[in-house]
Amino acid sequence: xxxxxxxxxxxxxxxxxxxxxxxxxxxxxxxxxxxxxxxxxxxxxxxxxxxxxxxxxxxxxxxxxxxxxxxxxxxxxxxxxxxxxxxxxxxxxxxxxxxxxxxxxxxxxxxxxxxxxxxxxxxxxxxxxxxxxxxxxxxxxxxxxxxxxxxxxxxxxxxxxxxxxxxxxxxxxxxxxxxxxxxxxxxxxxxxxxxxxxxxxxxxxxxxxxxxxxxxxxxxxxxxxxxxxxxxxxxxxxx
Numbered sequence: 495x496x497x498x499x500x501x502x503x504x505x506x507x508x509x510x511x512x513x514x515x516x517x518x519x520x521x522x523x524x525x526x527x528x529x530x531x532x533x534x535x536x537x538x539x540x541x542x543x544x545x546x547x548x549x550x551x552x553x554x555x556x557x558x559x560x561x562x563x564x565x566x567x568x569x570x571x572x573x574x575x576x577x578x579x580x581x582x583x584x585x586x587x588x589x590x591x592x593x594x595x596x597x598x599x600x601x602x603x604x605x606x607x608x609x610x611x612x613x614x615x616x617x618x619x620x621x622x623x624x625x626x627x628x629x630x631x632x633x634x635x636x637x638x639x640x641x642x643x644x645x646x647x648x649x650x651x652x653x654x655x656x657x658x659x660x661x662x663x664x665x666x667x668x669x670x671x672x673x674x675x676x677x678x679x680x681x682x683x684x685x686x687x688x689x690x691x692x693x694x695x696x697x698x699x700x701x702x703x704x705x706x707x708x709x710x711x712x713x714x715x716x717x718x719x720x721x722x723x724x725x726x727x728x729x730x731x732x733x
Contacts, residue, residue: 495529503537509549509556514541517562527566528596535601538564542604564605568597579613594724606656606693608724638703655699663692667699669710676712680719690725694718 497513499505504512514522524530541547541560549556570576571590576583583590602608618624639654645666646652658666669677681691695710698718702710 495526495531497530497534499534499537502534503541503547503549503560504556504558505549509551511558512547514538514547514560514562515558518559519561520563522562522564524564524566527568528593532596532598536598539600539604542601566605570610577610597724602724603687603689604693605724606697607721609721610723634704637706638700641703642700655696655703658696659692663695667695667710669695669698669715670712673698673710673712673715676715677719684722684725686722686725690722694722697721 500512502512503514504510527535541562542564545559545561547558547560549558571583571585571593573584575581576585576590585593642654646654646658649662652658652662655667677691677694680686680694686694694715695718698710698714701714701717702708705714707714
């Protein structure tokens with residue numbers, strides 16, 4: 495958690511790539527996200543949006559690729575028991591919100607999927623038969639990838655739903671009428687940004703692909719909307 499801006503995004507007197515460029519086309523995992531220096535987290539905003547990082551010097555600029563998938567984990571509060579079904583949070587009043595505020599809204603806006611994980615009961619941990627096998631999950635994911643490859647085969651530089659925007663997003667990720675009403679309601683109730691709107695559509699397009707559906711339906715949008723837990727008003731105080 496003591497990593498510097500330069501180590502994360504790159505830099506130095508003779509610019510070198512940082513961790514986000516070394517993770518290009520891979521995964522960058524940040525555990526205990528709020529424990530990182532806020533300034534370090536904020537420098538990831540441009541790379542998450544543009545998939546490149548530009549390091550400027552007086553006489554030249556250096557651009558490194560940074561098309562990484564950010565995966566982050568965090569506790570709900572310093573003690574770890576906020577919203578726990580069986581244990582009480584012992585954090586002082588205001589501590590939970592202060593802890594969550596270490597992650598800025600603009601950074602959260604760039605994270606497509608935000609899920610609050612509840613404790614898993616012993617029976618589910620012990621009974622492996624209840625879980626879907628990794629092979630079956632992989633089969634569904636590969637099927638969705640093949641759908642996307644066929645969808646974008648004639649579009650240069652686009653290989654997956656996450657890369658579309660503007661006219662392409664409207665062309666390939668437009669929901670049905672019921673889904674559009676649901677999305678409008680979610681946008682208004684949660685005061686979601688235009689960026690969140692685009693990202694919900696991309697995620698719902700992928701959910702529909704995994705479901706084998708050519709049309710994005712309300713059920714796909716509902717799932718994508720529910721994957722933005724930290725956008726929910728009053729998340730820090732929900733129970």
